[in-house]
Amino acid sequence: MxxxxxxxxxxxxxxxxxxxxxxxxxxxxxxxxxxxxxxxxxxxxxxxxxxxxxxxxxxxxxxxxxxxxxxxxxxxxxxxxxxxxxxxxxxxxxxxxxxxxxxxxxxxxxxxxxxxxxxxxxxxxxxxxxxxxxxxxxxxxxxxxxxxxxxxxxxxxxxxxxxxxxxxxxxxxxxxxxxxxxxxxxxxxxxxxxxxxxxxxxxxxxxxxxxxxxxxxxxSIISAELTKYAANAFLALKLSFINEIAAISSAVGASIQDVATGIGLDRRIGRAFLNAGIGWGGSCLGKDLSAFISISREYGLPTQILDAALAVNERQRAVAIRLLQEELRLLKGSRIGLLGLTFKPGTDDLRDAPSLDIARRLLTLGASVAGYDPVVREVPVPGVTVVASVGALANGADALLLVTEWDEFADLDWPVLAAVMRQRIVIDGRNCLDPARVEAAGIKYRAIGR
Ligand SMILES: NC(=O)c1ccc[n+]([C@@H]2O[C@H](COP(=O)([O-])OP(=O)(O)OC[C@H]3O[C@@H](n4cnc5c(N)ncnc54)[C@H](O)[C@@H]3O)[C@@H](O)[C@H]2O)c1
Structure with a gap:
């Protein structure tokens, strides 16, 4: 055709x-x-x-x-x-x-x-x-x-x-x-x-x-249009749901990954989109959820579940900041390195990427912020430097915060990075690192509900 x-x-x-x-x-x-x-x-x-x-x-x-x-x-x-x-x-x-x-x-x-x-x-x-x-x-x-x-x-x-x-x-x-x-x-x-x-x-x-x-x-055309919003809303719900469970998991000392696997093996639930982390982003989920809420309001319909999914996600981005504050006490004068900048691996899309939001909050709190990403060379946040390697990011850093789970971060040479860091702290915002390997290099490891 x-x-x-x-x-x-x-x-x-x-x-x-x-x-x-x-x-x-x-x-x-x-x-x-x-x-x-x-x-x-x-x-x-x-x-x-x-x-x-x-x-x-x-x-x-x-x-x-x-x-x-x-x-x-x-x-x-x-x-x-x-x-x-x-x-x-x-x-x-x-x-x-x-x-x-x-x-x-x-x-x-x-x-x-x-x-x-x-x-x-x-x-x-x-x-x-x-x-x-x-x-x-x-x-x-x-x-x-x-x-x-x-x-x-x-x-x-x-x-x-x-x-x-x-x-x-x-x-x-x-x-x-x-x-x-x-x-x-x-x-x-x-x-x-x-x-x-x-x-x-x-x-x-x-x-x-x-x-x-x-x-x-x-x-019908109308059902097709609604199907798309309902699909994205459900995906956002799944992520916000597991992030809320991650907070409880942290509090009681459970492993959120085991919990997610345990529930995900039920075919009615499924394991996909149950990875806890520092929140979802990208060009679609937030935009489409907010549109769905607005459409429902036009009909005078309540959207408690959708509102909660948005609110949990907003709160989740602050979790990364809280973990850094717990470890560093003062963010003023601290140097934070962001490992990964895109909203997820496999793309160079920075639209509504959690990295940008987190970088802005850190700058407001007086930290200096640098980032490394395999495919991003600049970010639209004044004051954030994008460096060319993980080594350069670690050099003099007080903490590294993993924001995007790019495959290459799973194989980092942690002893080499630890040797050049000012303080040895790693926050794994996507629960994708092997804690034993990171800790073996003398680094304090924190994650989300893990
Ligand atoms: N990106 C995704 O993952 C994704 C997934 C599913 C659905 N969608 C939806 O698909 C649509 C497109 O999204 P995208 O991410 O490809 O957008 P995009 O921003 O990547 O690309 C859109 C392109 O359309 C062009 N454009 C703007 N006005 C135009 C016009 N009048 N005529 C011709 N070209 C025009 C822009 O210059 C741009 O190149 C959106 O409605 C989005 O919600 C996106």
Whole structure:
């Protein structure tokens, strides 16, 4: 199929490259001309495992432009533009509105009789499918073409995880088709057939080996839109739940990891998303939870559980500070090194990363803060230096705080690091280090509920 993707970000670029890998004919449109230029020069705008190989192989067949004229004659147009938090906690639909309007204008030039299927992958409030329809229709009506079925709108919420985006796109647990017309469901099936049937060429044997069956479900647009928010809210709940149990675990002297494994072995619960730590972050969980709360308020519905998940997460970020205060007493004049800066491993995304919040709080308390991360070279917090190695971070530090569980931190040479630290304290904010190895180097080890 001929497919245009609107938005060359984490979702759009990954979707475009994976669908091109599946044999569809792709084009990519982004209003950010700098990003278009960067892609044209063969550079990816962000780090994502396996994406570089796909990009290098397929970029010759993937036209990238800021010009919406490219969408006029495609079969499918996928929307993957931002849906950030608005100032009132709801969703800012500016980008979605603007993409729909530009799309409507471009469709005036459509020469193909078959209607284009608009597929919304943005995480958006219930009813946005209808809004997108109205905005496109308005542009076409301007030309006096209101009766011509030049398009229809569907929802296909995106569930990919940054750091696993290629795997999640090619081997999703489930694909949710939100349609209001049977014909649109059939076209989505056609678009996703290579993924559903796994008929695309293998990207990497380890991805194929990790894959499970993908389930496809078809529902209304409204149910699909709500499914995405409900999924992210539940993931946030699981994390906040285990973090609350971690506090109790700490108090009574239990091991939160054993507790999490003990409950996670129950198939009704599952072990995933039960790792206690210094709180969740990233571009999605906080934004989507806050949007979900705001949508519920529009209907006058209470959201006690969602409110609590947010509040526990806020409190959790302060736990790292409290552990540092317990060990160092005074943070004023202390040198704190942050091991890892991204909100999770496998990405260079710093949106709502706990590291930034924690760094700001430490600076306010008078500490000096440096950070090391395998893929980050600078952070948007004035006063925080990003150094080039863990050795440089440890040099003269009073404490190291592990914020992101990058694999390479599991194998650090603790005696070498201990030798250059001013005080030997390690706070493991993700419970991912081997305490015995750290302590064997004469370092005081603290973790979360462990
Ligand atoms: N990042 C994730 O892990 C993830 C996962 C699931 C769903 N989502 C949702 O997917 C959507 C996209 O998220 P993302 O992380 O890919 O965003 P992103 O910020 O990485 O990329 C969005 C891109 O859209 C471009 N853009 C903005 N307005 C445009 C317009 N009118 N026309 C064309 N391009 C435009 C921007 O320049 C940017 O390059 C959001 O709704 C988000 O909530 C994201």
């Amino acid at each position: 001929r497919v245009a993707v609107l938005g060359a970000g984490h979702v759009g670029l990954t979707t475009a490259l994976c669908l091109a890998h599946c044999g569809h004919e792709l084009s990519l449109i982004d209003v950010d001309s700098a990003r278009v230029g960067q892609l044209g020069q063969g550079q990816l705008p962000f780090y994502e495992p396996y994406l570089t190989d796909l990009f290098n192989r397929l970029r010759g067949e993937l036209p990238v432009s800021s010009d919406y004229a490219m969408v006029a004659d495609v079969d499918v147009c996928i929307m993957a533009v931002p849906s950030p938090t608005a100032t009132d906690g709801g969703v800012d639909l500016t980008f979605v509105r603007s993409a729909a309007t530009s799309l409507g204008q471009a469709l005036r030039q459509r020469r193909v009789s078959e209607p284009v299927l608009v597929v919304n992958k943005c995480t958006v409030p219930v009813g946005t499918g209808r809004l997108v329809f109205e905005l496109i229709a308005r542009e076409l009506a301007d030309e006096g073409d209101v009766g011509a079925p030049r398009f229809s709108v569907s929802s296909c919420p995106e569930f990919l995880r940054e750091g696993h985006a290629v795997f999640d796109t090619l081997y999703p647990d489930r694909i949710v088709f939100g349609v209001d017309r049977e014909a649109d469901g059939r076209r989505l099936q056609q678009l996703y057939r290579p993924i559903i049937e796994r008929s695309f060429p293998e990207v990497a044997p380890e991805l194929t080996a990790a894959a499970a069956v993908s389930t496809v479900m078809t529902t």
